[in-house]
Amino acid sequence: MTGAMQPAWELLIKRYRCQHGLTQQEMGCLLSVSQKTISRWEGGENKPSVAQQKQFRDLYREPSSPISGVLRAAVHHCPASRSLCRLENLNLQALSQPAIAKRPSIVNWIGCSLVPLACGVLSEMLDDGEVQRSVASGEIACVNAVTRSVLQVPENPVNGTYRTTISFFRIEGVLLCDAISLPAPGDLTQGYWAVPLDGLADA
Numbered sequence: 001m002t003g004a005m006q007p008a009w010e011l012l013i014k015r016y017r018c019q020h021g022l023t024q025q026e027m028g029c030l031l032s033v034s035q036k037t038i039s040r041w042e043g044g045e046n047k048p049s050v051a052q053q054k055q056f057r058d059l060y061r062e063p064s065s066p067i068s069g070v071l072r073a074a075v076h077h078c079p080a081s082r083s084l085c086r087l088e089n090l091n092l093q094a095l096s097q098p099a100i101a102k103r104p105s106i107v108n109w110i111g112c113s114l115v116p117l118a119c120g121v122l123s124e125m126l127d128d129g130e131v132q133r134s135v136a137s138g139e140i141a142c143v144n145a146v147t148r149s150v151l152q153v154p155e156n157p158v159n160g161t162y163r164t165t166i167s168f169f170r171i172e173g174v175l176l177c178d179a180i181s182l183p184a185p186g187d188l189t190q191g192y193w194a195v196p197l198d199g200l201a202d203a
Contacts (some may be wrong), residue, residue: 010046013038014055023077026095029110029115031055068171071178081162081181087135089113090126094175103155114151121192124149131194135168136175138197142167145192146184161186 011139017027017038024042032053036135040046048056071094075084077098086094092109107119118126125131134140143166149156150161160180168174 009053009056010041010042012046013048014042016056017042020174022072022094025128026076029107062081071171071176073180075178078180083179085114085177085179087168087177088175090115090118090177099179099181102159103153105153106151117153119152120150120157121145121147125192126165134194134196135177138168140168140194141197142195143192144148144195146188146194147181148190161188161190 015159020115026034028038051069075082075094081099081102082096117189145164148161161184164181166179
């Protein structure tokens with residue numbers, strides 16, 4: 001293959017990153033490389049190895065839509081702590097900057113299941129078969145929660161108390177959960193409660 005036919009990796013990677021509202025650090029997590037490596041690729045200083053090129057092609061071929069791209073960008077730019085996951089296996093898709101500031105190590109889990117890290121109220125929700133079935137069948141609009149530590153990460157003990165609303169919806173057949181958290185008084189009782197769709201009329 002001649003040089004003129006080689007893919008312009010710096011353009012492909014930057015275009016994908018921008019379309020999905022990802023920082024260089026988040027893109028690096030998806031490809032298991034550092035932010036500096038992504039910066040060098042986008043600057044044309046070097047290019048991905050053959051294995052990394054295959055990994056990027058597989059990522060690029062994943063089904064995507066303008067809606068999911070806009071959603072990822074909205075999460076990324078949210079002024080509150082916000083995360084987006086595929087509900088199946090709680091696969092982390094996107095984070096806001098405040099969410100990263102709250103738990104810097106969480107960027108290493110983008111594209112991975114958060115189930116192994118779940119603790120506290122989050123673990124209780126995942127184990128609640130009735131809630132999980134109701135979410136899957138579309139009977140629940142959202143879950144409200146008061147939490148402290150819900151992920152076993154190095155920043156776990158210093159996160160404080162948060163009120164969180166978790167909304168559920170489908171895009172291209174994929175069930176997603178969008179969680180937005182705001183700081184709350186530390187003396188609130190921890191727990192969660194589901195808001196059924198038919199209960200929205202009473203809100």
